[in-house]
Amino acid sequence: xxxxxxxxxxxxxxxxxxxxxxxxxxxxxxxxxxxxxxxxxxxxxxxxxxxxxxxxxxxxxxxxxxxxxxxxxxxxxxxxxxxxxxxxxxxxxxxxxxxxxxxxxxxxxxxxxxxxxxxxxxxxxxxxxxxxxxxxxxxxxxxxxxxxxxxxxxxxxxxxxxxxxxxxxxxxxxxxxxxxxxxxxxxxxxxxxxxxxxxxxxxxxxxxxxxxxxxxxxxxxxxxxxxxxxxxxxxxxxxxxxxxxxxxxxxxxxxxxxxxxxxxxxxxxxxxxxxxxxxxxxxxxxxxxxxxxxxxxxxxxxxxxxxxxxxxxxxxxxxxxxxxxxxxxxxxxxxxxxxxxxxxxxxxxxxxxxxxxxxxxxxxxxxxxxxxxxxxxxxxxxxxxxxxxxxxxxxxxxxxxxxxxxxxxxxxxxxxxxxxxxxxxxxxxxxxxxxxxx
Amino acid sequence: xxxxxxxxxxxxxxxxxxxxxxxxxxxxxxxxxxxxxxxxxxxxxxxxxxxxxxxxxxxxxxxxxxxxxxxxxxxxxxxxxxxxxxxxxxxxxxxxxxxxxxxxxxxxxxxxxxxxxxxxxxxxxxxxxxxxxxxxxxxxxxxxxxxxxxxxxxxxxxxxxxxxxxxxxxxxxxxxxxxxxxxxxxxxxxxxxxxxxxxxxxxxxxxxxxxxxxxxxxxxxxxxxxxxxxxxxxxxxxxxxxxxxxxxxxxxxxxxxxxxxxxxxxxxxxxxxxxxxxxxxxxxxxxxxxxxxxxxxxxxxxxxxxxxxxxxxxxxxxxxxxxxxxxxxxxxxxxxxxxxxxxxxxxxxxxxxxxxxxxxxxxxxxxxxxxxxxxxxxxxxxxxxxxxxxxxxxxxxxxxxxxxxxxxxxxxxxxxxxxxxxxxxxxxxxxxxxxxxx
Numbered sequence: 001x002x003x004x005x006x007x008x009x010x011x012x013x014x015x016x017x018x019x020x021x022x023x024x025x026x027x028x029x030x031x032x033x034x035x036x037x038x039x040x041x042x043x044x045x046x047x048x049x050x051x052x053x054x055x056x057x058x059x060x061x062x063x064x065x066x067x068x069x070x071x072x073x074x075x076x077x078x079x080x081x082x083x084x085x086x087x088x089x090x091x092x093x094x095x096x097x098x099x100x101x102x103x104x105x106x107x108x109x110x111x112x113x114x115x116x117x118x119x120x121x122x123x124x125x126x127x128x129x130x131x132x133x134x135x136x137x138x139x140x141x142x143x144x145x146x147x148x149x150x151x152x153x154x155x156x157x158x159x160x161x162x163x164x165x166x167x168x169x170x171x172x173x174x175x176x177x178x179x180x181x182x183x184x185x186x187x188x189x190x191x192x193x194x195x196x197x198x199x200x201x202x203x204x205x206x207x208x209x210x211x212x213x214x215x216x217x218x219x220x221x222x223x224x225x226x227x228x229x230x231x232x233x234x235x236x237x238x239x240x241x242x243x244x245x246x247x248x249x250x251x252x253x254x255x256x257x258x259x260x261x262x263x264x265x266x267x268x269x270x271x272x273x274x275x276x277x278x279x280x281x282x283x284x285x286x287x288x289x290x291x292x293x294x295x296x297x298x299x300x301x302x303x304x305x306x307x308x309x310x311x312x313x314x315x316x317x318x319x320x321x322x323x324x325x326x327x328x329x330x331x332x333x334x335x336x337x338x339x340x341x342x343x344x345x346x347x348x349x350x351x352x353x354x355x356x357x358x359x360x361x362x363x364x365x366x367x368x369x370x371x372x373x374x375x376x377x378x379x380x381x382x383x384x385x386x387x388x389x390x391x392x393x394x395x396x397x398x399x400x401x402x403x404x405x406x407x408x409x410x411x412x413x414x415x416x417x418x419x420x421x422x423x424x425x426x427x428x429x430x431x432x433x434x435x436x437x438x
Numbered sequence: 439x440x441x442x443x444x445x446x447x448x449x450x451x452x453x454x455x456x457x458x459x460x461x462x463x464x465x466x467x468x469x470x471x472x473x474x475x476x477x478x479x480x481x482x483x484x485x486x487x488x489x490x491x492x493x494x495x496x497x498x499x500x501x502x503x504x505x506x507x508x509x510x511x512x513x514x515x516x517x518x519x520x521x522x523x524x525x526x527x528x529x530x531x532x533x534x535x536x537x538x539x540x541x542x543x544x545x546x547x548x549x550x551x552x553x554x555x556x557x558x559x560x561x562x563x564x565x566x567x568x569x570x571x572x573x574x575x576x577x578x579x580x581x582x583x584x585x586x587x588x589x590x591x592x593x594x595x596x597x598x599x600x601x602x603x604x605x606x607x608x609x610x611x612x613x614x615x616x617x618x619x620x621x622x623x624x625x626x627x628x629x630x631x632x633x634x635x636x637x638x639x640x641x642x643x644x645x646x647x648x649x650x651x652x653x654x655x656x657x658x659x660x661x662x663x664x665x666x667x668x669x670x671x672x673x674x675x676x677x678x679x680x681x682x683x684x685x686x687x688x689x690x691x692x693x694x695x696x697x698x699x700x701x702x703x704x705x706x707x708x709x710x711x712x713x714x715x716x717x718x719x720x721x722x723x724x725x726x727x728x729x730x731x732x733x734x735x736x737x738x739x740x741x742x743x744x745x746x747x748x749x750x751x752x753x754x755x756x757x758x759x760x761x762x763x764x765x766x767x768x769x770x771x772x773x774x775x776x777x778x779x780x781x782x783x784x785x786x787x788x789x790x791x792x793x794x795x796x797x798x799x800x801x802x803x804x805x806x807x808x809x810x811x812x813x814x815x816x817x818x819x820x821x822x823x824x825x826x827x828x829x830x831x832x833x834x835x836x837x838x839x840x841x842x843x844x845x846x847x848x849x850x851x852x853x854x855x856x857x858x859x860x861x862x863x864x865x866x867x868x869x870x871x872x873x874x875x876x
């Protein structure tokens with residue numbers, strides 16, 4: 001027989017560990033309310049029969065964690081290279097997400113995509129270690145050595161999150177000192193931008209909007225434009241809480257100042273009509289959030305920029321497919337973020353470095369976090385960009401002591417899912433989330 | 439610093455060898471004329487600085503070979519894992535293909551996709567060897583252990599190709615004995631199908647049409663259906679030479695008998711109108727043949743099945759992207775073929791095995807060839823399928839003696855490109871290729 005039979009099988013999954021953690025999160029305002037003092041994340045660790053471990057991080061959610069707990073039963077014994085069969089097995093166990101499962105909040109509540117993202121990234125980490133290559137090389141190779149991110153501005157009251165909210169020295173967490181300041185008006189937003197850009201070197205700026213009257217938020221963009229000139233592209237994200245008339249009115253006012261407008265309204269039909277009327281690029285992580293929704297997005301041209309989040313789109317390779325689809329249909333790909341730590345950031349950086357086309361600095365909440373669970377501490381931004389880790393796999397390793405500490409926070413903080421409405425009610429009694437507010 | 443710096447770089451390209459070969463090809467009739475006694479292929483071998491070599495095979499064409507000769511200058515020194523940067527470098531050197539570059543013939547004449555396909559498959563072979571994994575595992579893992587192909591029937595006069603045409607013992611080439619027979623009518627086609635299915639175990643059947651009056655070709659399909667019952671799905675490919683009225687008329691007659699109709703007419707608009715009128719699945723490798731043409735294909739729904747050919751779509755990973763696009767937009771992916779040897783077949787099998795969804799047996803001309811350039815000789819079909827090679831990389835290695843022999847054939851046969859019209863004129867003086875004949 002002409003075929004050699006050397007690589008009979010690769011490293012097989014022996015153990016899957018799920019560790020929910022809670023990370024200190026500042027009181028950031030958004031369309032859905034207020035960030036709780038802790039944001040939840042879940043760390044997955046896969047260990048193979050030859051003792052190699054791979055890690056991943058996804059948004060934390062008790063319902064997803066419960067499903068994840070049984071994921072080990074599904075994938076144990078499978079070769080980490082067999083990602084298509086692994087995905088198929090998980091689909092069979094958990095069912096495929098329905099489009100409606102996403103929910104109306106700015107964050108995504110689907111189950112399978114999160115589970116598969118956790119498993120895929122951890123497997124890619126292992127594949128990288130086995131092959132002695134960084135994950136970026138498993139995605140087709142490195143188009144850039146560092147990946148640019150945008151400053152992510154939030155309206156916020158004074159104060160920090162978690163323990164810091166209760167008096168711990170904020171100076172210990174670096175930029176956290178700056179984070180204590182309130183930013184409740186355009187001047188506060190400009191100060192926040194100046195601090196964030198000074199500390200991290202960002203060259204693009206995003207404002208999380210949908211919090212105040214659109215006029216105030218538009219004023220903030222104009223103030224940022226005045227403060228930074230044309231040097232730093234600006235973007236604004238009202239998370240879909242504007243009605244069409246509001247979006248039309250403020251979209252016209254914003255047009256001379258912004259790089260793109262993210263999710264001004266809800267639904268592809270309104271996005272398409274708005275885009276047509278305004279003639280400015282629209283971006284989304286709320287109206288088009290799955291492969292199932294792409295055909296109608298393309299047909300209507302509801303957006304110009306799809307903000308992938310590998311946690312929501314089912315992993316890194318799926319995000320590369322999404323990039324290929326965007327390129328084919330004349331769309332652009334960038335990335336969305338939630339509060340996260342370094343494992344997610346490393347995965348985003350590998351993906352961002354592998355994208356054949358790179359149009360917009362990626363989103364990240366990372367500067368708003370102060371903790372880390374990876375060895376060597378927090379990843380650094382240089383000139384607003386994160387260097388692609390050059391070690392095998394993701395290039396980051398778990399700091400088990402730090403992980404255990406944040407797991408204890410999880411156990412003690414009492415949170416089981418993200419609920420920004422309840423947090424908001426603590427400072428503004430009776431406040432309720434409205435999918436369309438203005 | 440938290441990042442380890444182990445995998446500083448991978449194996450770099452040291453040498454690129456291009457070997458044009460000519461393979462014996464029977465006198466197969468098709469819409470563009472007649473296969474010459476030899477089909478041209480080009481073998482690329484890439485050798486890295488650490489002495490690992492990877493191979494690939496593409497359709498042979500003097501113009502593309504000329505470009506390929508300088509590809510070494512472009513990619514020498516590059517890490518084989520850096521496929522995105524390699525593609526970018528080749529794009530910069532050779533320019534991106536224009537849609538019109540494909541040409542009107544059943545085969546594709548674009549330059550960049552062929553060059554990149556050659557380079558990518560050879561690099562994937564090396565990556566597989568370096569990581570000790572079969573190529574299928576580099577494409578996301580193996581969904582099936584063997585990949586089904588279809589019997590590919592051709593109208594043909596009596597006789598074989600190449601040396602065989604000049605009297606060499608046809609029995610030495612296995613199925614070649616059967617290939618000597620003429621198949622110029624439905625009965626001949628049924629006999630060919632019976633022989634081919636008996637020898638290779640195929641479970642699907644494709645008839646290359648566009649040769650005779652559509653009534654005869656339709657009769658052949660009906661005769662095949664009568665001979666094989668519903669056991670073997672049938673497909674027919676007139677290569678676009680039917681006008682709309684002909685396609686409408688014979689499409690209706692064919693409808694009860696076929697799995698799908700391939701390229702009955704030319705152009706997406708006519709394909710879309712025909713599909714609408716007939717209500718049968720249409721397939722293509724002529725109307726939608728590039729990523730650039732996908733948006734209008736999707737918009738008009740001109741086809742149901744895209745027949746990828748990794749040589750035409752720019753490699754294996756690009757074909758996986760195409761599969762993701764097809765799945766997203768409710769299309770199916772299968773594969774097209776030209777006369778080829780085992781390196782191309784191995785690449786097709788790895789790709790076919792990695793496809794998450796597999797709807798239709800793939801096309802292959804392989805049974806019509808009798809030679810091989812890989813060690814151990816020709817790949818085998820069992821029950822119409824080829825087992826996925828399990829060795830690292832493509833799992834096939836060059837037989838240098840056989841390669842040299844077929845290179846000598848190339849030098850002596852005098853052919854520089856495929857031209858089925860000239861061959862046809864040798865048996866039917868004055869015959870000319872017509873893009874639309876019936």
